[in-house]
Amino acid sequence: MAHYHIQSPLADELIETLRAGDTVSIDGHIFGIRDANLIRLFDQKVELPPDLIAQLKGAIGLHTAPNVKKLENGKYKKICVGTTTSYRMDRFTRGLFKTYGLKAIAGKGGLLEDGCQACVDLKGCYLTVIGGAAALETLQIEDIEEVWWEDLMPEAIWKFRVKNFGPLIVSIDCHGNNLYRNIKAQAKKNMEHVLAELGIKSDQ
Amino acid sequence: MTDRMILADQQDYSEVWDVDDSFYQNVEEVCKTLYIESLKDLPPDVREALQNAYKREELDSGKRILKTLIENVDKADEHHMLICQDTGIPIYFVKIGSEVRFDGRRLEQAIRRGTERATLEHPLRSSICHTLTRKNTGTSTGYRIPVIHYEFVQGNQVEILNVPKGSGSENMSYLKCLTPAEGSDGIKKFVLECVFESGANPCPPTIVGIGIGGSADLCVALAKKASVREVGSQNPDPHVRALEDELYEAINQLGIGAHGLGGSTTALAVHIEEAHTHMTMNPVAVNMMCWPARRRRATFSPGEAVSITY
Numbered sequence: 103m104a105h106y107h108i109q110s111p112l113a114d115e116l117i118e119t120l121r122a123g124d125t126v127s128i129d130g131h132i133f134g135i136r137d138a139n140l141i142r143l144f145d146q147k148v149e150l151p152p153d154l155i156a157q158l159k160g161a162i163g164l165h166t167a168p169n170v171k172k173l174e175n176g177k178y179k180k181i182c183v184g185t186t187t188s189y190r191m192d193r194f195t196r197g198l199f200k201t202y203g204l205k206a207i208a209g210k211g212g213l214l215e216d217g218c219q220a221c222v223d224l225k226g227c228y229l230t231v232i233g234g235a236a237a238l239e240t241l242q243i244e245d246i247e248e249v250w251w252e253d254l255m256p257e258a259i260w261k262f263r264v265k266n267f268g269p270l271i272v273s274i275d276c277h278g279n280n281l282y283r284n285i286k287a288q289a290k291k292n293m294e295h296v297l298a299e300l301g302i303k304s305d306q
Numbered sequence: 307m308t309d310r311m312i313l314a315d316q317q318d319y320s321e322v323w324d325v326d327d328s329f330y331q332n333v334e335e336v337c338k339t340l341y342i343e344s345l346k347d348l349p350p351d352v353r354e355a356l357q358n359a360y361k362r363e364e365l366d367s368g369k370r371i372l373k374t375l376i377e378n379v380d381k382a383d384e385h386h387m388l389i390c391q392d393t394g395i396p397i398y399f400v401k402i403g404s405e406v407r408f409d410g411r412r413l414e415q416a417i418r419r420g421t422e423r424a425t426l427e428h429p430l431r432s433s434i435c436h437t438l439t440r441k442n443t444g445t446s447t448g449y450r451i452p453v454i455h456y457e458f459v460q461g462n463q464v465e466i467l468n469v470p471k472g473s474g475s476e477n478m479s480y481l482k483c484l485t486p487a488e489g490s491d492g493i494k495k496f497v498l499e500c501v502f503e504s505g506a507n508p509c510p511p512t513i514v515g516i517g518i519g520g521s522a523d524l525c526v527a528l529a530k531k532a533s534v535r536e537v538g539s540q541n542p543d544p545h546v547r548a549l550e551d552e553l554y555e556a557i558n559q560l561g562i563g564a565h566g567l568g569g570s571t572t573a574l575a576v577h578i579e580e581a582h583t584h585m586t587m588n589p590v591a592v593n594m595m596c597w598p599a600r601r602r603r604a605t606f607s608p609g610e611a612v613s614i615t616y
Contacts, residue, residue, distance in 0.1 A: 123367075138440065166391065167391070167431065167433075168391055168431065169388060169391055169393065169429070169430055169431040170431075171429055181387075181388065181428075181429070181430075181431075182387060182388035182390075182391045182431075183391055184390050184391030184392065185391075186391075186392070186473075186474065187473075187474045187477070187507050189507065210474070210506065210507075210509070210565070211474070211505070211506040211507045211566065212505075212506055212566070230565070230567070232371060232374045232375065232378075232565055233390075233474060233506075233509040233565065233596075234375065234378070234389065234390040234472075234474075234509045234596055234597055234598045235374050235375055235377075235378035235390075236378070236388060236389065236390045236391040237378050237379075237381040237382040237385065237387040237388065237389055238374065238377060238378045238381050240387060240388075240391075241381060241385070241387075255442065255444075256431045256432070256433075256442070257442075271367075271567065273567070281567055281568075282505065282506055282566060282567070285505075285506075285561065285562060285563070285566060285567060285568045286502075286505055286562075288561055288568075289502055289505075289560045289561050289562050290502070292559055292560050292561045293498055293499075293502055293560055295559070296498065296556045296559050296560065297495060297498065299556075300491070300494055300552070300556060301491070302491045302494060302495050304495075
């Protein structure tokens with residue numbers, strides 16, 4: 103298990119290097135994506151603004167809808183930026199990797215089977231942010247540089263400039279390793295043991 | 307026992323408090339404060355539970371994650387920042403003293419306005435939207451939101467407990483109507499399955515709130531009531547308390563751990579609230595509270611300053 107200090111955008115070679123259990127800290131940019139904007143993009147088939155598309159190759163998407171304050175100059179000030187549960191957005195992972203060239207999703211709780219397979223098929227990875235620990239996360243964000251689809255507030259698309267963001271845990275890699283799956287498999291065995299100790303048949 | 311006897315039994319001799327207009331204004335101001343402060347300042351019992359989990363954890367990765375949670379709370383203190391970005395669905399538990407004379411509708415409006423003002427004036431993220439159109443109200447309130455639970459108690463005080471409930475844990479909520487034949491074994495198995503299925507999603511280590519008995523709707527409300535209890539508090543019924551202890555041990559043997567990435571603390575606490583039920587029923591509900599178990603409480607008394615606690 104190694105730690106990598108990485109710079110976005112990410113290249114395929116870097117993704118291949120990362121293994122489940124490694125940690126990363128990130129400099130560069132991270133794009134905030136979320137239920138409403140992904141539904142608009144993939145289900146309602148509204149195309150992204152061209153200037154955003156141009157920035158997404160090799161990008162890292164973060165599952166978030168931040169607390170912000172709009173300033174008079176139109177910019178947004180961060181109040182609290184944290185990470186939400188990823189399974190709700192799992193079905194968009196493949197499309198983000200394939201159509202827009204994202205290389206990593208940062209979120210909490212892991213991806214479902216298709217998202218994991220998309221990491222293998224399209225050389226991507228899933229980075230775990232510790233959920234609820236948003237004060238730390240917010241302090242690692244230097245600025246909110248741009249925002250698209252503001253009408254979906256707070257589920258707009260956000261561009262954050264980050265410095266030493268993390269450490270995030272590589273929990274799903276492009277080689278098919280998945281820390282969450284491993285823990286769940288072990289917990290299933292543990293549960294059979296616990297039920298037996300309680301004198302409860304597991305098939306009851 | 308007749309109804310009359312019950313009333314005589316529970317007679318309360320505290321002075322009647324007939325509230326005036328300033329009470330509602332006070333509730334509005336205090337509810338604004340409760341919502342903001344609950345998002346920033348974690349209750350001491352939760353802090354202690356996290357520290358204990360950190361000391362107890364043997365797995366290196368789990369220990370690192372627990373340390374991150376504690377550091378996050380420290381940073382939130384230092385910078386007076388929100389602990390988590392999810393300002394939650396605003397939930398209030400209100401205890402009304404039997405000797406308080408008030409207008410319930412105005413009280414409810416004051417709670418709602420306080421919630422809205424916290425959201426607009428801080429500002430906080432509003433997470434409340436129409437269920438079908440998904441249009442965000444922008445105020446953290448909406449039709450039938452905030453959620454307000456009322457309880458009537460003896461005395462001449464009003465207590466308001468604010469709980470901003472994040473969706474990560476609230477989405478991991480369960481109800482099952484078991485048969486009486488499935489007994490307490492069925493309850494234990496269902497709870498373990500819920501915790502297992504939820505995995506990393508509710509931001510463990512969680513407080514596992516469990517409701518048993520009642521009707522289906524009451525059972526779910528009891529699970530919520532259990533999830534907001536102080537960490538370390540115990541149910542006074544010895545049968546229920548024994549089940550709390552047994553499930554606490556069992557859940558923490560699952561190995562799901564902090565953030566679902568393994569370790570010995572999956573639950574900081576297991577709380578159960580019970581109601582009697584129908585002889586043919588055996589309902590059980592599970593409602594989990596994420597590791598930042600945020601809450602803030604205010605007590606209003608006649609002629610005294612408001613007391614704000616956890």
